[in-house]
Amino acid sequence: MHRLLLPLLITLIAFVATSQNAVVYQQDSEGDETTVEATTSASVVDQTQAALEYRQELDRLRNLYRLQIEAYRQSEREYIIAKDQYKNLQTLRLLEDAVAASQRVMADRNKVLITYLEITMVTLKSTEGVNLEFKNEAVASLEEQIEVLRTHGENIQKSQDREAVAAMVEEFDSIKPGIINSAYQGTSLVSIGRLQTVYDKAQIILADIQTTQKEEEVSELRKAALDRAYAETERKLDEVKELLQVINENYGKQENFSSASYSNLSSRLEPVYTGLSQTVAYLDELLEI
Amino acid sequence: MTDEQIITNQTEFSEHRPLFEDSINPENKNNDEKQRPWPRRKKALVVFAGVFVLSMALLIAIVPRKSRQQPIDDDTETPAVVEISNDPLQQRINRLKTELESADPSKSNLVFPLVDMNIKLDD
Numbered sequence: 196m197h198r199l200l201l202p203l204l205i206t207l208i209a210f211v212a213t214s215q216n217a218v219v220y221q222q223d224s225e226g227d228e229t230t231v232e233a234t235t236s237a238s239v240v241d242q243t244q245a246a247l248e249y250r251q252e253l254d255r256l257r258n259l260y261r262l263q264i265e266a267y268r269q270s271e272r273e274y275i276i277a278k279d280q281y282k283n284l285q286t287l288r289l290l291e292d293a294v295a296a297s298q299r300v301m302a303d304r305n306k307v308l309i310t311y312l313e314i315t316m317v318t319l320k321s322t323e324g325v326n327l328e329f330k331n332e333a334v335a336s337l338e339e340q341i342e343v344l345r346t347h348g349e350n351i352q353k354s355q356d357r358e359a360v361a362a363m364v365e366e367f368d369s370i371k372p373g374i375i376n377s378a379y380q381g382t383s384l385v386s387i388g389r390l391q392t393v394y395d396k397a398q399i400i401l402a403d404i405q406t407t408q409k410e411e412e413v414s415e416l417r418k419a420a421l422d423r424a425y426a427e428t429e430r431k432l433d434e435v436k437e438l439l440q441v442i443n444e445n446y447g448k449q450e451n452f453s454s455a456s457y458s459n460l461s462s463r464l465e466p467v468y469t470g471l472s473q474t475v476a477y478l479d480e481l482l483e484i
Numbered sequence: 485m486t487d488e489q490i491i492t493n494q495t496e497f498s499e500h501r502p503l504f505e506d507s508i509n510p511e512n513k514n515n516d517e518k519q520r521p522w523p524r525r526k527k528a529l530v531v532f533a534g535v536f537v538l539s540m541a542l543l544i545a546i547v548p549r550k551s552r553q554q555p556i557d558d559d560t561e562t563p564a565v566v567e568i569s570n571d572p573l574q575q576r577i578n579r580l581k582t583e584l585e586s587a588d589p590s591k592s593n594l595v596f597p598l599v600d601m602n603i604k605l606d607d
């Protein structure tokens with residue numbers, strides 16, 4: 196009998212232990228969720244109505260984008276298979292299949308690109324800290340490219356034979372540079388604007404910390420420490436400001452945007468990001484002094 | 485020594501009996517095991533497996549569904565968990581940290597779609 200009881204006992208002990216872990220894990224995750232919810236709700240209060248609308252629009256577009264990119268992947272697979280089969284066997288039926296598959300994949304790619312440009316546009320509109328002139332110019336360019344793609348999408352639907360599909364390939368080749376240019380123009384501005392916003396807010400917070408701490412009665416020793424800390428934080432903010440000015444000037448001079456230019460911008464924004472990380476850490480420390 | 489004497493003198497009998505020797509006849513033992521439909525080891529294994537399956541099922545039911553959900557893609561912005569403070573300045577700094585995190589230029593969520601920009605029927 197004891198042979199039967201021993202494994203039972205071990206299993207029960209293991210079960211109780213894992214159940215307790217699971218409950219603790221659940222409690223932990225509930226705690227985390229409460230923290231996240233509190234943080235999110237705090238930021239929601241600060242958001243304006245327009246920002247909330249942008250948020251909702253972005254969520255809708257992102258969900259649509261996921262569905263469209265999935266559909267594109269499927270039609271891309273079918274297009275590759277149909278094209279290969281036609282290449283190998285060269286029959287009329289396989290040609291029909293290849294034409295239909297090409298038309299489908301081009302239509303699906305078009306939908307993906309339209310939604311991507313829309314996401315970029317809404318993100319840009321909702322990004323603070325962007326030079327208004329640059330923003331309006333980039334938004335107008337994105338709107339124009341979305342229209343171009345919509346017209347191209349209608350033309351794809353009309354193309355039924357091999358020649359018409361070939362004409363669509365040519366049409367896309369002619370509109371492609373404009374799409375790429377607008378997309379990278381928008382994303383470049385979003386990247387600059389996000390860091391500019393952090394810089395602006397950091398500056399305001401520093402001023403508010405200084406005002407709050409001036410009202411407090413502090414010892415000479417603490418006052419000296421605070422002055423040194425303020426000077427260091429301001430110096431860091433000045434460095435970031437100079438870097439951002441140069442980046443904005445370069446952006447104004449730039450005429451063509453591409454993957455390469457965006458990658459170049461990202462590497463130039465790295466020191467700005469590092470400087471701002473340091474500034475935020477200083478602000479955190481300033482409250483402790 | 486007669487048979488009767490052997491049976492009655494138990495002390496002497498136990499001294500002569502080899503220690504730790506199973507008194508059951510091996511042939512009888514085999515017969516007993518064959519007669520039993522569920523040998524002990526098998527029974528224990530079945531019970532062990534049953535309890536294990538039950539405990540796993542309960543565990544799956546206990547762990548919250550939400551915690552097992554995976555993000556659909558990396559584009560989704562997840563709010564960073566920031567320590568809650570009563571100090572309004574500290575709250576603003578915490579929010580700034582979250583904002584800075586999403587402004588990291590090396591982690592753009594607006595990556596150009598990975599689509600074939602050179603689709604052609606005739607190469």
